Amino acid sequence: MAALLEVEGVNVVYEPNRGQRIWSVRDVDLSLKQGEFVGLVGESGCGKSTLGFALTRMLRPPGRLENGAIRFDGVDISTLTGEKLRRMRRNGFAIVLQSGMNALNPVRSVEHHFGDILRAHAQDGENYSRAAIKRRGAELLGKVGLDAAVLSRFPHELSGGMRQRVSIALVLALEPKLIVFDEPTTALDVIVQKAVMQTIKDLQRENGFTAILISHDLGIVLEATDRVLVMYAGRVVEDQPSDDLVRGPHHPYTEALLKCYADPRADEIHLEGIPGVPPDLSLPQGGCSYAPRCPLAIDVCRKVDPPLAPLGQGLAACHVRAPAAGVAKT
Amino acid sequence: MRQVESDMPAATDQAAKVAPLVVKDVSKVYKARGAAGKFTAVDDVSFTIAPGAAVSLVGASGSGKSTIAKMITGSERPTSGSIRFGEVAVEGLHAGGLRKYHSRVQMVFQDPYAALNPLHTVEYTVMRPCLNLLGMSGAKARERVHELLEIVGLTPAKQYAGKLPHQLSGGQRQRVVIARALACDPELIVADEPVSMLDVSLRAGILKLLAELRSKRGLSLLYITHDLLGARVISDEILVLNQGKVVERGATKQVLQHPKHEYTVQLLDAVATPFVADGTNPGG
Amino acid sequence: MSIVSPVPPPEVPGAAIEIPFGRGSASPGPLLFLGRAFLTLWSNRKARIGLVILGVDVLIAILAPLIAPHSPTATTFAPYQNPNGTNWFGTTGNGQDVFSQMVYGARISLLVGIAAGAAATIIAVTIGLIAGYRPGVIDEGLSFMTNLALVIPGLPLMFILAAYLQSRSVWTIVLVVAFTSWATGARVIRSQASTLRTREFVTSAVFSGERLLAVVFREILPNMTSLVAGSFFSAATAAVMAEASLEFLGLGDPSTVSWGTILYYAEQQNSLLTGQWVLVFAPGLAIALLAVSFTLINFGVDALSNPRLREKS
Numbered sequence: 044m045a046a047l048l049e050v051e052g053v054n055v056v057y058e059p060n061r062g063q064r065i066w067s068v069r070d071v072d073l074s075l076k077q078g079e080f081v082g083l084v085g086e087s088g089c090g091k092s093t094l095g096f097a098l099t100r101m102l103r104p105p106g107r108l109e110n111g112a113i114r115f116d117g118v119d120i121s122t123l124t125g126e127k128l129r130r131m132r133r134n135g136f137a138i139v140l141q142s143g144m145n146a147l148n149p150v151r152s153v154e155h156h157f158g159d160i161l162r163a164h165a166q167d168g169e170n171y172s173r174a175a176i177k178r179r180g181a182e183l184l185g186k187v188g189l190d191a192a193v194l195s196r197f198p199h200e201l202s203g204g205m206r207q208r209v210s211i212a213l214v215l216a217l218e219p220k221l222i223v224f225d226e227p228t229t230a231l232d233v234i235v236q237k238a239v240m241q242t243i244k245d246l247q248r249e250n251g252f253t254a255i256l257i258s259h260d261l262g263i264v265l266e267a268t269d270r271v272l273v274m275y276a277g278r279v280v281e282d283q284p285s286d287d288l289v290r291g292p293h294h295p296y297t298e299a300l301l302k303c304y305a306d307p308r309a310d311e312i313h314l315e316g317i318p319g320v321p322p323d324l325s326l327p328q329g330g331c332s333y334a335p336r337c338p339l340a341i342d343v344c345r346k347v348d349p350p351l352a353p354l355g356q357g358l359a360a361c362h363v364r365a366p367a368a369g370v371a372k373t
Numbered sequence: 374m375r376q377v378e379s380d381m382p383a384a385t386d387q388a389a390k391v392a393p394l395v396v397k398d399v400s401k402v403y404k405a406r407g408a409a410g411k412f413t414a415v416d417d418v419s420f421t422i423a424p425g426a427a428v429s430l431v432g433a434s435g436s437g438k439s440t441i442a443k444m445i446t447g448s449e450r451p452t453s454g455s456i457r458f459g460e461v462a463v464e465g466l467h468a469g470g471l472r473k474y475h476s477r478v479q480m481v482f483q484d485p486y487a488a489l490n491p492l493h494t495v496e497y498t499v500m501r502p503c504l505n506l507l508g509m510s511g512a513k514a515r516e517r518v519h520e521l522l523e524i525v526g527l528t529p530a531k532q533y534a535g536k537l538p539h540q541l542s543g544g545q546r547q548r549v550v551i552a553r554a555l556a557c558d559p560e561l562i563v564a565d566e567p568v569s570m571l572d573v574s575l576r577a578g579i580l581k582l583l584a585e586l587r588s589k590r591g592l593s594l595l596y597i598t599h600d601l602l603g604a605r606v607i608s609d610e611i612l613v614l615n616q617g618k619v620v621e622r623g624a625t626k627q628v629l630q631h632p633k634h635e636y637t638v639q640l641l642d643a644v645a646t647p648f649v650a651d652g653t654n655p656g657g
Numbered sequence: 658m659s660i661v662s663p664v665p666p667p668e669v670p671g672a673a674i675e676i677p678f679g680r681g682s683a684s685p686g687p688l689l690f691l692g693r694a695f696l697t698l699w700s701n702r703k704a705r706i707g708l709v710i711l712g713v714d715v716l717i718a719i720l721a722p723l724i725a726p727h728s729p730t731a732t733t734f735a736p737y738q739n740p741n742g743t744n745w746f747g748t749t750g751n752g753q754d755v756f757s758q759m760v761y762g763a764r765i766s767l768l769v770g771i772a773a774g775a776a777a778t779i780i781a782v783t784i785g786l787i788a789g790y791r792p793g794v795i796d797e798g799l800s801f802m803t804n805l806a807l808v809i810p811g812l813p814l815m816f817i818l819a820a821y822l823q824s825r826s827v828w829t830i831v832l833v834v835a836f837t838s839w840a841t842g843a844r845v846i847r848s849q850a851s852t853l854r855t856r857e858f859v860t861s862a863v864f865s866g867e868r869l870l871a872v873v874f875r876e877i878l879p880n881m882t883s884l885v886a887g888s889f890f891s892a893a894t895a896a897v898m899a900e901a902s903l904e905f906l907g908l909g910d911p912s913t914v915s916w917g918t919i920l921y922y923a924e925q926q927n928s929l930l931t932g933q934w935v936l937v938f939a940p941g942l943a944i945a946l947l948a949v950s951f952t953l954i955n956f957g958v959d960a961l962s963n964p965r966l967r968e969k970s
Contacts, residue, residue: 305646310626315577318578320544448860482861488860501866502864
């Protein structure tokens with residue numbers, strides 16, 4: 044299948060104050076096939092949400108796409124603006140936010156929200172009557188597991204989980220080919236979290252859209268996705284099919300992330316956190332960003348930033364695990 | 374962590390004087406505004422925390438677990454029932470008695486971003502209980518702050534003492550919150566979801582710290598959470614709470630391995646664990 | 658189990674700056690606090706302009722005897738003079754030097770502005786904090802008082818009070834202005850205090866054994882510095898305008914020299930008709946500039962209680 048999304052050399056820089064530059068996303072390449080469900084994992088501040096925002100062209104100042112190309116369905120969307128960009132959002136790309144459930148307007152009913160989004164993105168010849176909006180709204184709510192009666196409700200009458208489902212249904216209204224889910228369940232209760240994730244998985248399977256799930260929780264990501272990208276300090280450091288990653292993480296960072304999990308039912312439990320803190324992204328990174336926390340680090344790690352090199356079924360950026368040609372070990 | 378015993382002489386002989394906490398038939402009913410009437414947040418809950426024991430209260434939000442924490446720490450009063458900490462009747466405490474009580478029972482809060490005053494340095498924050506509750510002199514309190522920071526893993530203490538909260542990461546802030554809770558050598562620490570706001574990679578460190586403090590200092594621990602893994606790591610006994618009622622209780626490992634109540638099973642199913650499916654655990 | 662001690666954090670840009678009072682345990686000394694507040698305000702461009710105007714006014718007021726070429730009350734000049742070499746702004750109908758009056762008048766306007774602003778702020782902070790931190794009957798009582806003070810039209814009340822009070826000194830005006838302008842600030846401070854009261858760091862302070870006053874003044878109040886400063890500068894602006902209005906309407910002491918009384922006499926003597934526009938223009942502009950300086954400074958107060966914003970300076 045052809046790639047739906049192709050990203051080459053994307054960099055995102057934040058300039059919160061004059062003279063201060065934070066390299067939030069650095070040299071990210073990735074390629075997503077039609078219908079793939081990919082996870083994007085990393086600690087807070089690693090740039091995963093920023094990358095999600097950049098891919099859906101939702102970045103706002105002080106964040107800025109520095110260079111690189113984002114080809115969506117063959118069109119480079121990285122430089123589109125105004126009306127052209129808006130048109131791409133219909134049948135294009137969309138994002139579901141962690142705070143999406145709080146983005147609903149408290150004084151408008153759910154039906155109103157559907158009306159707004161359907162009319163705003165109506166294509167030539169489309170005319171949404173009240174009945175048509177109701178029909179379409181009920182259908183979309185059905186997809187996310189909500190009753191059509193929710194249409195007449197106001198946001199404050201719905202629970203957090205229901206509101207997040209509504210915000211997903213609103214995104215589905217535009218029939219996007221790519222949906223980025225940015226921590227869609229983090230703000231929800233455990234049991235609700237599980238149910239909403241299940242809905243997202245089912246939707247993706249039935250509708251066949253391409254999805255990116257952004258989360259700090261590797262457990263959630265592994266349960267839902269086909270492939271996982273691990274980000275650290277603004278870079279993708281590992282890219283593997285989910286099943287392979289559970290059995291054999293390549294990058295020492297992924298390995299450490301996996302050690303943060305255990306089955307509470309197991310007889311013996313060993314939990315290990317990751318000591319240390321991620322590097323400051325406003326400083327130039329000499330060598331591998333993970334080297335200061337890495338138990339495997341060797342001399343070259345502190346000098347040369349390892350490129351993403353093929354390893355097994357995927358890619359890894361590690362001098363020790365995936366030595367790339369041309370970088371000599373010392 | 375090695376210096377704990379030597380630096381803190383109070384810690385070793387403390388286990389002997391830790392009082393048991395007895396919660397008996399406690400209910401909390403809130404009067405809702407308007408015609409809606411009453412809402413029972415906690416319904417007839419009883420349990421005991423023996424000296425030096427660690428108990429987990431597990432439940433989803435709205436299960437009443439935080440209300441129980443507030444009643445145990447004296448921030449709320451039960452509608453009925455009694456809470457005894459040793460000889461102290463907690464439900465009847467007022468300003469002065471509550472202050473004294475807080476030198477014995479401390480709390481670790483959920484949100485390390487909200488629990489620290491953004492304008493106060495780490496040293497100021499950790500020093501206040503030493504000055505207020507232990508009546509230490511400034512110089513002595515400062516010395517103690519540095520010991521406490523080392524204990525919670527903020528080493529070297531000098532480097533952290535002068536920092537403001539926004540200069541610290543979430544995990545570091547939570548360590549400051551724990552250091553403050555430890556400052557007056559409490560007998561019981563109530564930890565209300567201490568890791569739920571933190572990245573998964575930081576949680577293990579905080580959980581280990583709490584478990585270690587308990588074993589080394591002999592204090593009792595009430596761990597309130599929705600996270601069963603944390604409950605498993607920290608506590609010997611678990612109470613599963615649903616809509617204000619205790620639906621299941623027992624030894625943590627026993628309850629988690631052989632859950633009887635449907636709600637416990639639901640909570641277990643909700644744990645996102647990459648290894649449950651095929652039983653492999655490369656991390657373990 | 659072992660705890661792995663964290664690696665020292667990397668140099669965060671903000672972290673590199675040493676916070677002067679960060680090392681000590683006690684709260685900063687008042688001088689240090691004011692100095693930092695000044696630097697914070699100075700870092701905002703609008704506030705800087707305001708501070709410069711205010712600074713010039715303060716200098717003029719302090720150095721008035723050195724700057725003013727003549728006595729402001731001496732009636733030794735020919736009346737109704739237009740600006741000339743001796744009397745730069747001309748003279749009044751009583752033969753007083755207008756420029757000297759302007760210089761000395763700065764003292765009254767500043768005094769009333771700052772004193773009434775401070776008095777109104779003290780009332781607002783006291784009432785707002787108590788109401789915000791003590792929900793229930795106390796809050797309801799104080800909020801009722803505040804709302805009452807808000808619905809009574811300020812200017813007319815001010816006129817009535819000023820007209821009925823026997824002593825017509827500057828201090829009467831200060832009291833009248835303070836009494837009529839505290840309510841807005843109290844309301845804002847009350848709502849902020851009641852929000853902060855439920856924040857976890859306030860609960861934590863109670864767990865640290867802090868007594869009521871320490872909780873209110875060390876935990877809650879410092880987080881409202883910008884609101885307090887904001888309500889001070891708003892009240893000061895209102896006070897400067899109110900003082901000028903009262904003097905202009907003849908409700909003040911006509912024997913004091915202030916920008917308001919210059920306007921009052923200009924009105925009495927029909928200065929605009931006689932072509933002495935400076936008599937109206939100069940005090941009017943001075944009052945407006947002082948009020949504008951307070952308003953401009955108000956743009957910078959947001960950063961006062963935000964340690965993040967503070968560091969940028």
